[in-house]
Amino acid sequence: MKTTFYSIIALSTVLLSGCVTSHPQNAVEFRAAVPGAFLAKVEKYEVAQPYHEVAMRFEKMAPKCLNTTIKTVSQSTTSYQVIVTEYKPTVILGDNRTELHLQQHHAQGVMKITEEPDGGYYLMVVDAIKAAEGTTRIEYYGPSVGHEPIIDAIKGWASGKNIGCPDLTKI
Amino acid sequence: MLRINFLAFSLFVTALSAGGCATSRHYQNALPHNLTIESSTESVETALDIYSVGKQCEITYLGAVDIDHDLMELGIAKGQASYLVVSFTSASFWSNRSGQISYDFTLLPREAYRYTIDVSYLDNIYNVTVYEINRASGEKREMEGGELRNCRS
Numbered sequence: 001m002k003t004t005f006y007s008i009i010a011l012s013t014v015l016l017s018g019c020v021t022s023h024p025q026n027a028v029e030f031r032a033a034v035p036g037a038f039l040a041k042v043e044k045y046e047v048a049q050p051y052h053e054v055a056m057r058f059e060k061m062a063p064k065c066l067n068t069t070i071k072t073v074s075q076s077t078t079s080y081q082v083i084v085t086e087y088k089p090t091v092i093l094g095d096n097r098t099e100l101h102l103q104q105h106h107a108q109g110v111m112k113i114t115e116e117p118d119g120g121y122y123l124m125v126v127d128a129i130k131a132a133e134g135t136t137r138i139e140y141y142g143p144s145v146g147h148e149p150i151i152d153a154i155k156g157w158a159s160g161k162n163i164g165c166p167d168l169t170k171i
Numbered sequence: 172m173l174r175i176n177f178l179a180f181s182l183f184v185t186a187l188s189a190g191g192c193a194t195s196r197h198y199q200n201a202l203p204h205n206l207t208i209e210s211s212t213e214s215v216e217t218a219l220d221i222y223s224v225g226k227q228c229e230i231t232y233l234g235a236v237d238i239d240h241d242l243m244e245l246g247i248a249k250g251q252a253s254y255l256v257v258s259f260t261s262a263s264f265w266s267n268r269s270g271q272i273s274y275d276f277t278l279l280p281r282e283a284y285r286y287t288i289d290v291s292y293l294d295n296i297y298n299v300t301v302y303e304i305n306r307a308s309g310e311k312r313e314m315e316g317g318e319l320r321n322c323r324s
Binding site: 168 | 293297
């Protein structure tokens with residue numbers, strides 16, 4: 001039930017804000033939609049890590065950790081629910097800016113309510129931007145609740161601490 | 172009566188599965204040890220499933236080992252590819268929710284080398300890193316995704 005709740009919230013967040021009738025179809029639209037959306041947030045911070053190291057970790061860890069399909073089962077005395085979620089990460093490397101886009105497609109268990117971009121709905125966008133010497137600015141656009149394992153993992157890739165993959169079954 | 176019997180049978184099968192009497196079989200760890208698993212995990216059940224990989228990338232299940240010690244030694248066939256799957260299984264009794272996440276890779280053990288898999292799970296963050304170590308020189312290098320996925324990429 002918790003999974004269903006968060007999935008519906010996540011998918012409805014951008015949709016419901018401002019009574020729009022479509023989801024963002026690319027990262028640019030997603031960044032623009034998040035600031036005013038319900039249960040979504042923009043978080044900006046700096047890490048004391050050289051830009052190229054952060055970019056390399058994004059490039060290495062995103063496909064290793066996020067290019068996957070997750071099946072979760074929720075069960076109670078009155079319900080039994082299986083949700084299959086396909087995640088698709090995209091990393092765009094640049095000299096001064098690296099973008100990480102994460103999309104999700106529910107192959108089973110969640111109703112599709114609006115047009116879905118190729119690869120799935122945008123779940124989050126994280127930008128790593130070259131800042132002062134030895135530091136990198138991180139800009140996160142995405143859900144404010146329910147996706148802590150992914151957010152924590154990406155913070156780890158950015159900061160260089162506790163580098164690993166998020167347990168996507170905990171979302 | 173039929174309904175009651177069906178219910179009882181369903182409960183019996185469910186209980187067997189939940190009790191760990193599933194279909195996986197234990198890996199016969201009979202080969203000379205060339206693979207070390209170093210693990211540090213919390214609040215999950217961790218296991219390694221082992222398959223042999225044929226020339227056409229077909230896989231044959233060899234068995235599983237529970238990763239329930241900090242340090243374990245295994246023997247994996249040299250000179251032929253093995254497909255290995257590290258899985259982390261968590262279950263919440265209170266929410267009746269279970270999940271399993273896994274990391275899979277193909278390993279082609281070489282004669283003069285041994286291998287280490289570092290496995291960790293802490294605060295919903297997991298990591299699996301594979302190293303190849305030269306037995307003679309002790310030189311250790313991390314194996315990257317591409318060389319670990321020859322068959323399945």
